[in-house]
Amino acid sequence: MSTPTTAQPLPSITYNSLDADPADRFGYWCDLMGSTHAPLELRSEHADDFRVRQQVISLGDVVVWPIAFPAVTMRRTPRLIRQSDPESYHLTLMLRGHGVVTRRDHEVHYDPGHFHSQDTSRPLDIQASSARGRLLTIGIEVPKPALPLPRRLADRAIGLPMPDGHGVGALMAQFLRQFVRNRAEYRATDAPRLGAVATDLMAAVFARAVEAENALPPHTRHSTTLLRIKAFIQRNLADPALTPAAVAAAHHISTGHLHRLFRAEGITVGALIRRSRLERARAELADPLWAGEHIHTIAARWGMAAAEFSRAFRAVYGMTPSEYRHQRAAGRAR
Template identity: 50%
Template sequence: MLIETNFGTEDLAAADRFEFWRECVAQTHAPLDLHSEYAEDFRARQRVLSLGAVHVWSTRHQALSFHRTPKLIRQSDPEQYHIGIPLHGTSRITWADQRAVYGPHEIQLFDTSRACDVMCANDSELFSGIGLEIPKMMLHLPRKKLDRLVAQGLPGREGVGALLVQFLTQLAADSSPYQPSDGPRLGTVVTDLLSAVFAHAMDTEPSLPPETRTRTLTLRIRAHVQRNLHDHQLTPHAIAAAHNISLSYLHRLFKAEHETVAAWIRHQRLERARRDLADPVMSPTAIHAIAARWGFPRAADFTRAFRATYGMPPRDYRRQALHPPDATAEAGNRP
């Protein structure tokens, strides 16, 4: 099940805020020793999504240090990997005899069984980040090689790392498109992406389960399509070539998703165009220009496809979206 939990300090008395935050963090993650120069009036908020055994979170807080000590490990160890990704600010990490500083979109792996110290700060502004907790047994990767990545920074602005950061950011920002029953499926997507990030870093991608490689490849293809919707030459042939796979294999991937490649591309383009038509900022832009912007070079083709999908021509849709009927006036005109 998908379960969402939100907690923050803004509604508490200043003197109670830091202790409340300490307790929430311990329950959400693992027991930690926390310190902050802002402890007397601590500002923080966190949102946690439980996706079965996987937990995704987003957080904003004042400068804060976390200490996972040997004593706390002996007290409680959930046997999890903790992944932290700063969005605004930096994480300064000390473990064993090593130190490192990681900035926005760098993916960091922590092990609840290993001691470390982390300082998260963003100068005088709130630090913000996203991350997740996942049981170690859910990652089917060589444990010894995976342990070498602990507290190492992995790129989150390119490749599969960028897919992971984008997916977590969107999911943590808004879970409303999903049903509670979607939780396990979303947990599987997160696990697959995380496994692919680590496997790439360890150069062990062939060791991933076939279903994980397939789902990750499909996500890569979808992200590629989203980035290139404006290109009217974005065809199944071009997509297959860009990913070094055959056209027939590409079609098989999307058959498992219960839609054709071309149909999905067309739907994405129409949806982007529909949003632009309803956007007041885009109102000076001609409809044919919006169509061309999203990969429809022929206005007639766009109009026909839009009408078939949304039940009206794009011109009528724009007029209704930008100038909706005055409900009060309509009510007054009723007999």
């Protein structure tokens, strides 16, 4: 009889400098950056006791690295490029801190609100600091051949403004935040799908920066359109008027086109709205913070009438909302 195999987690490396002696911390991190990103000249006034925590998470050829680190200067010189060039495009989502990037004689300041873009084949100088001690960023790297955007356009995008608070930039930021927050829930088998989503989003961010969205291949435009629609649905679940027709109208497409976009998703737009509302309501039923809230109030908060909510909840979870709430409360009391 065969033994069932346990699903493998996403391949990753975790480096916490507190696990090393203070004198070795900065050197270990320099080696990690050189082997997982690209060789850099790194300097820091905190080098004697460098406090950094970084993960390097592999999604196939795509790499995501959340990192918390103190002020540092990074230089990618022509000599280092000749020494080793992974030929990758890089985006950094700045969550906390400030960066000054110098390319030749051109200086750009980065704060939360805009992505920092980088090409490992180009020299640059980065001075990164934070008034609150450590910077918090999420970096993502995609090999140049994997990016579904003509190379000449991707190269032009490097260094241009790329907002992370609206449009496709907001989708990219949301993807990175959610992925890092929920990374323990994913398995190695999820890596190709997640890597493809990340690659399409990066291509769309670059294309938007050079106003060349039409240069994206159809599959990338399809993928980013679906992500935009799904994000819109999640933001508007509480609106009782959220219907497939309303979703289509908000995105200036026909309802028929909307349904065709979802054909390969394994779920209809209406079913996605219902399922998402039920999941939000179920989470509140299980949360002791909402224990005194009437069930019909929770249902209404997520855009559902009480009778509709009760029927749909029983159909999906095999019990009424009140039975579910009682079951969860009993479990906490044990």
